[in-house]
Amino acid sequence: MELKEKLQILAESAKYDASCSSSGSHGRGSSNLGNTSYAGICHSFSSDGRCISLLKILLTNACIFDCKYCINRKSNNIKRAIFTPEEICEITINFYRRNYIEGLFLSSGIIKSPDDTMNLLIETLQLLRGKYHFGGYIHVKAIPGASEHLLKKIGLLADRVSANIELSTENGLKLLAPNKSGDKVQKIMQYVKDNHNKDYVPAGQSTQMIIGATKESDLDIMNKSFSMYQNYRLKRVFYSAYIPINKDTLLPSLEIPPLKRENRLYQADWLLRYYGFKVSDILDEKNPNLNILVDPKASWALKHLQEFPKEVNTCSYQDLLHIPGIGVTSAKRIITSRRHFKLTFKDLKKMGVVLKRARYFITCNGKFDFNPEYFNKNFIEANLVLNDNVKQLTYGKQLQLF
Amino acid sequence: MANVYLYNGNFLNLLELINYLLSNNTRPFNIKPINYNADMFENIINLKLENKQDIIKLYLQLYDKYILKIIYYVFISNENNKELIIYYYLLNYPKYKNNLNYMRNLKCVSETLRISQKVSRENHKMKGFVRFVELKNKVLYAKIKPDNDILYLLSIHFKNRLKNEYWMIEDVERKIISIYDKQNFYIIKTSDLIINAHNKSVDEDEFASLWQLFYQTIGIKERKNLSCRQNFMPKKYWPYLLEVRDEL
Numbered sequence: 001m002e003l004k005e006k007l008q009i010l011a012e013s014a015k016y017d018a019s020c021s022s023s024g025s026h027g028r029g030s031s032n033l034g035n036t037s038y039a040g041i042c043h044s045f046s047s048d049g050r051c052i053s054l055l056k057i058l059l060t061n062a063c064i065f066d067c068k069y070c071i072n073r074k075s076n077n078i079k080r081a082i083f084t085p086e087e088i089c090e091i092t093i094n095f096y097r098r099n100y101i102e103g104l105f106l107s108s109g110i111i112k113s114p115d116d117t118m119n120l121l122i123e124t125l126q127l128l129r130g131k132y133h134f135g136g137y138i139h140v141k142a143i144p145g146a147s148e149h150l151l152k153k154i155g156l157l158a159d160r161v162s163a164n165i166e167l168s169t170e171n172g173l174k175l176l177a178p179n180k181s182g183d184k185v186q187k188i189m190q191y192v193k194d195n196h197n198k199d200y201v202p203a204g205q206s207t208q209m210i211i212g213a214t215k216e217s218d219l220d221i222m223n224k225s226f227s228m229y230q231n232y233r234l235k236r237v238f239y240s241a242y243i244p245i246n247k248d249t250l251l252p253s254l255e256i257p258p259l260k261r262e263n264r265l266y267q268a269d270w271l272l273r274y275y276g277f278k279v280s281d282i283l284d285e286k287n288p289n290l291n292i293l294v295d296p297k298a299s300w301a302l303k304h305l306q307e308f309p310k311e312v313n314t315c316s317y318q319d320l321l322h323i324p325g326i327g328v329t330s331a332k333r334i335i336t337s338r339r340h341f342k343l344t345f346k347d348l349k350k351m352g353v354v355l356k357r358a359r360y361f362i363t364c365n366g367k368f369d370f371n372p373e374y375f376n377k378n379f380i381e382a383n384l385v386l387n388d389n390v391k392q393l394t395y396g397k398q399l400q401l402f
Numbered sequence: 403m404a405n406v407y408l409y410n411g412n413f414l415n416l417l418e419l420i421n422y423l424l425s426n427n428t429r430p431f432n433i434k435p436i437n438y439n440a441d442m443f444e445n446i447i448n449l450k451l452e453n454k455q456d457i458i459k460l461y462l463q464l465y466d467k468y469i470l471k472i473i474y475y476v477f478i479s480n481e482n483n484k485e486l487i488i489y490y491y492l493l494n495y496p497k498y499k500n501n502l503n504y505m506r507n508l509k510c511v512s513e514t515l516r517i518s519q520k521v522s523r524e525n526h527k528m529k530g531f532v533r534f535v536e537l538k539n540k541v542l543y544a545k546i547k548p549d550n551d552i553l554y555l556l557s558i559h560f561k562n563r564l565k566n567e568y569w570m571i572e573d574v575e576r577k578i579i580s581i582y583d584k585q586n587f588y589i590i591k592t593s594d595l596i597i598n599a600h601n602k603s604v605d606e607d608e609f610a611s612l613w614q615l616f617y618q619t620i621g622i623k624e625r626k627n628l629s630c631r632q633n634f635m636p637k638k639y640w641p642y643l644l645e646v647r648d649e650l
Contacts, residue, residue, distance in 0.1 A: 003612070004611075004612060004615060007612055007615060007616060007619075008615055008619050011615075011616050011619040011620055012619050015619065015620050015621075015622055016622070032565075032566045033564070033566060033567075034563060034564075035562055035563050037529070039526070041526070041529050041530045042527075042530050042634070043530040043531070044530070044531075044617065044635065044643065044645055044646075045630075045631045045634045045635045046617065046620050046621035046622075046631070047621035047623075047626055047627075047628060047631060048621045048622045048623075048625035048626055048627050048630075048631075049625075049627035049628075049629075049630025049631045049633075049634065050621075050622075050625075051634065052617070052620060053530075055616070056620060091609075091612065094605070094609045095609065095612075095613060097534065097536070097542060097564065097567060098533060098534040098535070098536065098542070098609065098610075098613070099530075099532045099533060099534050099544070099560075100533065100613050102530070241625075243622065243624045243625070256624070257624055257625060259625065333504075333506070336504045337504045337505070337506055337507070339504070340498075340501060340504055340505060341505070341507055343507075346507075347506065347507045350506050350507060350509075350512040351506040351507075351512065352506075352512075352516070
């Protein structure tokens with residue numbers, strides 16, 4: 001098989017993994033070729049708008065597992081291919097020298113056994129780091145069920161090691177991924193967390209969950225994310241709208257992937273990590289799913305409208321973060337600036353604070369940016385939804401889903 | 403009087419001039435590089451400033467290092483009145499000292515920070531968007547066309563990243579080229595150099611087409627979102643991006 005055909009098959013099989021970040025690594029000292037950028041660098045953007053930072057490929061798409069949602073499952077009749085470690089190095093090095101990529105994202109189907117597969121991955125990484133003295137970013141997938149000594153080895157070669165949990169409940173996993181158990185994945189996470197230091201997986205670990213393949217609610221998903229952030233100190237949880245690649249009676253027959261839901265989950269995820277929200281603030285048993293029309297922070301604010309409007313010149317940093325449309329950067333700018341002068345709406349604009357959403361929830365020196373008589377839930381909600389609608393016209397098809 | 407002060411287009415010379423204006427309490431109507439075409443109401447003043455002192459050393463005594471970095475970023479931007487913006491920014495420094503950057507209600511401050519952020523962002527984007535072609539003699543060669551004059555900043559990045567390669571990056575708009583010899587990089591005029599860019603290495607076409615194939619393959623068609631792509635990767639950069647230039 002030609003290199004070209006292999007690349008096509010093994011990139012095709014790898015493309016459903018959401019992660020492509022190349023950030024968070026301080027690098028590994030001197031090397032002949034390449035370094036890492038702490039902020040990460042995007043090298044291109046694909047036709048779906050996702051960043052291309054890493055050469056995202058599988059070592060092989062042959063697999064002994066039969067996970068229902070996966071394109072590479074054993075029972076699928078697709079073309080299979082396998083790269084040799086040398087071939088992967090050749091492509092990686094040549095792409096890197098031409099500045100096409102920031103590094104390599106290597107995953108694999110499971111051939112023979114988890115340990116055999118891990119050994120092949122390790123061999124590839126050793127070649128890259130040893131023979132080619134490659135200092136660029138490497139993200140590698142750990143194979144569930146592999147032995148600890150292999151996990152130890154691979155973590156010393158890669159910047160990021162990750163294992164995908166895929167589904168937020170053990171029932172979901174049993175149903176769709178009978179060979180994979182949550183335990184095996186969490187064992188990897190635990191090991192990586194316990195051994196994490198500047199030489200071992202310096203960029204930390206991440207994971208991914210599929211959205212919409214099973215009946216799990218957003219509350220299940222967010223609870224799972226929150227517990228993983230706490231227990232395993234994950235850098236990121238990626239959410240991936242389920243795309244119906246395989247036909248199976250156990251799988252829903254969606255025509256369009258639930259992209260808006262995925263978007264809302266990411267927003268909620270950010271609220272957990274950077275805005276001091278708890279899962280119970282956003283979701284509860286009565287409302288287990290996120291509002292599709294309004295983003296989670298605005299939706300929280302509309303429910304707690306009695307706490308608004310906030311006076312930007314006096315309210316606390318935590319309160320600023322609770323205002324829809326105001327992020328960490330804006331909140332910090334407001335805090336530092338208001339020590340020196342009293343902020344007006346005009347000043348906020350000059351500071352780069354986006355008022356499109358925030359204007360309904362704040363006052364500057366006691367003044368509203370709109371007629372205060374309209375300060376009520378219906379008016380604000382209608383305006384927020386209308387504001388977004390212009391954008392959502394392009395998502396029109398998806399909205400019909402809900 | 404609409405006094406327009408000229409400098410020779412060089413960053414150090416601009417610092418020299420601004421320092422002169424500030425210490426003499428002179429308010430310029432504008433500050434422009436030497437090739438400036440004045441209109442009839444403007445009075446051109448071309449001071450011959452003696453390069454008596456180490457101007458960077460002087461600035462580092464007067465201002466925080468961070469401030470100096472910001473004004474350098476503004477200087478390499480493509481903004482129209484960048485020199486005057488730098489002047490007013492520094493004029494306000496003695497009053498606010500290192501709190502200056504919090505005073506975003508002052509136009510000179512908000513503009514300075516906006517421009518420097520714009521330059522820094524383009525620099526960051528270009529770190530990803532440079533595409534090298536390997537020539538027959540193994541030299542890597544790239545063409546770029548950024549809005550701002552970021553060739554120097556980019557060269558620092560690639561000096562660290564591709565330190566054991568010979569590379570050249572050409573800014574086609576400004577007609578300057580950065581050349582790296584595995585030790586240092588030098589920025590010279592393109593006209594001083596003849597490059598045969600068609601003289602590609604034997605593997606070049608193969609890897610270029612592998613990259614194009616990878617690019618085509620990695621997009622998920624069920625999630626197609628071209629406007630999102632264009633937001634992140636504006637069309638002005640496409641002519642030099644091998645994976646999308648055919649779509650133009």
